[in-house]
Amino acid sequence: MAITKADFEYVAQLARSQAAIVLEPGKEYLVENRLGSLAQREGFPTLEAFIGKMRSEKIINGLHHKTIDALTTNETLFFRDFNPFEALRKTILPKFIETRGASRQLTVWSAACSTGQEPYSLAMLIREKFPQLNDWRITILATDLSPTVLRVAGEGSYSQFEVNRGLPAVYLVKYFSKQNDRWVIKDEIKKMVQFKPMNLIEPWPMMPPCDLVFIRNVMIYFDVETKKSILKKIRACMLPHSFLFLGTAETTLNLDPAFVSETVDKAAVYRLT
Ligand SMILES: C[S@@+](CC[C@H](N)C(=O)[O-])C[C@H]1O[C@@H](n2cnc3c(N)ncnc32)[C@H](O)[C@@H]1O
Known part of the structure; x- marks a missing residue:
């Protein structure tokens, strides 16, 4: 199921405040892909339930940190750019x-x-x-x-x-x-x-x-x-x-x-x- 606007805005705000990572509108697919599999690994039935759990927490905890980790782009290679x-x-x-x-x-x-x-x-x-x-x-x-x-x-x-x-x-x-x-x-x-x-x-x-x-x-x-x-x-x-x-x-x-x-x-x- 597609991520709701409010959930996307919550995730974008989390990534920005905790890691300075900017997720502009249009990056919903990235959030759905990366957090969808994280939600599954964490035992949540849906992405919505996973984000709902984070939104209900008062303080930044393990789930939020795993979310930020999953949102990083880690592309690299040996001797990059030569x-x-x-x-x-x-x-x-x-x-x-x-x-x-x-x-x-x-x-x-x-x-x-x-x-x-x-x-x-x-x-x-x-x-x-x-x-x-x-x-x-x-x-x-x-x-x-x-x-x-x-x-x-x-x-x-x-x-x-x-x-x-x-x-x-x-x-x-x-x-x-x-x-x-x-x-x-x-x-x-x-x-x-x-x-x-x-x-x-x-x-x-x-x-x-x-x-x-x-x-x-x-x-x-x-x-x-x-x-x-x-x-x-x-x-x-x-x-x-x-x-x-x-x-x-x-x-x-x-x-x-x-x-x-x-x-x-x-x-x-x-x-x-
Ligand atoms: C695209 S990789 C670049 C790797 C390597 N420097 C290169 O050029 O091949 C970007 C890396 O930045 C890290 N990163 C993103 N936000 C960060 C932050 N706020 N503090 C430290 N590292 C961050 C990510 O985890 C990711 O591994």
Whole structure:
């Protein structure tokens, strides 16, 4: 049965207030698909009964959190967009190696990391191409709002379809082992990445100063005010000379004048003025 207007508005308001996710009218099909199966798994006879239960609750509880989790879009792939990783390999990491020899530290943040392909791509690139970083303190912090994707990311277990998307064969052979029909990332890469839950619209008191911030393909789901406030918080945790990477459909332009866009190799990167 189609979702009622009032139920859709309730869900849209929940997603917006708890995760900044904007669900415009027209996205009813998405809510019906994703929450319909959640309602079933939770033992409700209909989507209406499931939403009715949430609406009757005074405080945000487990059902609301599962709803928000189910409404996230988790599309990702290894070495997504290719150019940012080439810019790191050719220019940015060699420059860090030249200028950071004294501290021998590098902190990378993959925000909204989904099922882990992005932080694992960064870890494999560092391991494969920069043996001189082996004795540096490399921190790769990977965060997401959704406990479901973080569980998958922590397991580091991928289907054939997932490893076929963007992962060079040489990395697959070297850094994954085949377990039944799954490809599991080896411990030497897995232990380079720390996964943590984090909602980008909440305060970030624990964020360390970062050299590289990847926050790609998540702000497209947010409204302008939320993008501005997130960019302001990102600024506060970027070290001088650090780099921000956004998705190809994202920009800081008209949102935060503290950032300037540069092209490094073929990748658009953002730096603090
Ligand atoms: C499309 S995926 C992007 C994954 C990866 N960054 C990439 O570019 O391939 C978007 C991710 O943002 C996460 N997300 C959505 N809203 C969020 C929020 N308010 N705080 C943190 N993560 C959020 C979702 O759970 C989802 O995994």
